[in-house]
Amino acid sequence: MRIGGLLPFTTIDYPGRLAAVVFCQGCPWRCDFCHNTHLLFENGEMKFTWEEVLRCLATRKGLLDAVVFSGGEPTLQEPLSAAIGEVREMGFLAGLHTAGAYPEKFEPLVPLLDWVGMDIKAPFEEYEMVTGISGSGDKAYESANILIRSGIPCEFRTTLHPMMMEDGGSRLMHMAHDLKNMGAKHFVIQKYHPSGEKAPSPSFPFQSVGGVIDSVSALFDSFYIRL
Numbered sequence: 001m002r003i004g005g006l007l008p009f010t011t012i013d014y015p016g017r018l019a020a021v022v023f024c025q026g027c028p029w030r031c032d033f034c035h036n037t038h039l040l041f042e043n044g045e046m047k048f049t050w051e052e053v054l055r056c057l058a059t060r061k062g063l064l065d066a067v068v069f070s071g072g073e074p075t076l077q078e079p080l081s082a083a084i085g086e087v088r089e090m091g092f093l094a095g096l097h098t099a100g101a102y103p104e105k106f107e108p109l110v111p112l113l114d115w116v117g118m119d120i121k122a123p124f125e126e127y128e129m130v131t132g133i134s135g136s137g138d139k140a141y142e143s144a145n146i147l148i149r150s151g152i153p154c155e156f157r158t159t160l161h162p163m164m165m166e167d168g169g170s171r172l173m174h175m176a177h178d179l180k181n182m183g184a185k186h187f188v189i190q191k192y193h194p195s196g197e198k199a200p201s202p203s204f205p206f207q208s209v210g211g212v213i214d215s216v217s218a219l220f221d222s223f224y225i226r227l
């Protein structure tokens with residue numbers, strides 16, 4: 001595993017559970033509003049070895065419920081399956097944050113996981129505008145379907161980055177209907193926190209899509225806004 005960071009304690013990255021987050025290096029996409037640009041390159045600086053992560057986790061048995069693999073795009077890493085197995089053997093629940101860039105790698109991982117949070121970047125047919133990568137929407141669509149079909153606990157979440165706000169919320173509504181029609185039950189909207197080189201400095205207020213958010217929330221069994 002190539003590890004770009006470790007958050008030893010969080011209450012927000014695995015809903016309802018106390019968790020540690022392992023930030024995996026590498027992502028095949030180049031989103032304009034990426035919040036983790038330091039993790040984009042697979043061969044970037046390794047902050048921790050996997051053995052160091054395991055030693056840290058061993059000191060947190062009984063204190064944490066779960067370990068979440070985040071990134072970057074964790075499914076890029078071939079040893080992820082074994083790493084998930086190791087944290088589960090230690091007694092932790094295993095969570096994954098993914099953008100769904102590798103449906104063929106994601107599908108065999110799903111049965112090993114206890115929970116998945118999948119980022120939805122834009123309406124599937126408009127992904128390239130956000131990720132810069134042709135075909136990325138098809139990959140995300142396939143991964144989202146795999147996740148929904150699996151029936152494991154999951155959430156779909158969308159960050160209200162500037163592109164999502166510029167049309168008064170019609171993209172957001174479109175995405176929400178797509179997810180609803182695919183069978184998604186849980187949807188989260190996340191506040192955009194600018195960082196990274198390409199991001200503009202001002203934060204974007206929710207008020208500009210407030211009415212749309214009410215309509216979106218009515219589509220799902222559970223919906224909330226993560227600030």
Ligand code: SF4
Binds near residue numbers: 033037099
């Ligand atoms: S998928 Fe996530 S990690 Fe990859 S470029 Fe987009 S925001 Fe950054």
